[in-house]
Amino acid sequence: MFTGIIEELGTVLESGEGRLRIRAPLVTGDASPGDSIAVNGVDLTVAELEGGAFAANLMPETYRRSALGDLRAGDRVNLERSVRPGDRLSGHIVRGVTEGVGEVLSLTPEGEALLARVAAPPDLLRYVAVKGPVCIDGVSLTVVAKDEASLTVSLVRYTREHTTLEGRGAGARVNLETDILARYVEQFVDERLAAAGERA
Numbered sequence: 262m263f264t265g266i267i268e269e270l271g272t273v274l275e276s277g278e279g280r281l282r283i284r285a286p287l288v289t290g291d292a293s294p295g296d297s298i299a300v301n302g303v304d305l306t307v308a309e310l311e312g313g314a315f316a317a318n319l320m321p322e323t324y325r326r327s328a329l330g331d332l333r334a335g336d337r338v339n340l341e342r343s344v345r346p347g348d349r350l351s352g353h354i355v356r357g358v359t360e361g362v363g364e365v366l367s368l369t370p371e372g373e374a375l376l377a378r379v380a381a382p383p384d385l386l387r388y389v390a391v392k393g394p395v396c397i398d399g400v401s402l403t404v405v406a407k408d409e410a411s412l413t414v415s416l417v418r419y420t421r422e423h424t425t426l427e428g429r430g431a432g433a434r435v436n437l438e439t440d441i442l443a444r445y446v447e448q449f450v451d452e453r454l455a456a457a458g459e460r461a
Contacts, residue, residue: 263299263341265352265401267424273336279319286313288340297343302399302436303327304357327359328434337425339399352401353394359436361385365429366411375416375427381437386412388439396438400424
């Protein structure tokens, strides 16, 4: 489990079919093979560690559900280690299970903030609520607006300076994870309604 609070911006050293290697001296400082590190919001397992870098193996489903296949050597990525018992939950509950890919439509200045509007698939937007959480490329954000085809988040200065989001221009593909609590509520309600229908 993760929180969506980015700890380090790593640098992609190698990106090939089924393999990703990233320079990340901070998050590898106490890492061991088998540990989980979220890369742009995708929970990857550390397969190798060497000289402040780690390598992970990616399966076809990861490429289908995320934008990790777009990464090239030299790209920066958002990194977060999995939470430990007793850690502060400063963001929200993030599983590191990317549900789909969105597309940055626009980045619009608003005072000291930057409004990022992102197109998202309808099957994900149904779990997005205004003032609720969403995870974009591993970053925990609050939704400030939503329409039938997109969601908008506001990036404060700290987020802009400590994540890759400000550098993602229009057309960039980003990883999306919606709020797991919304999915649990929907499942619970659906099961209750189905049970009530059977009793009727």
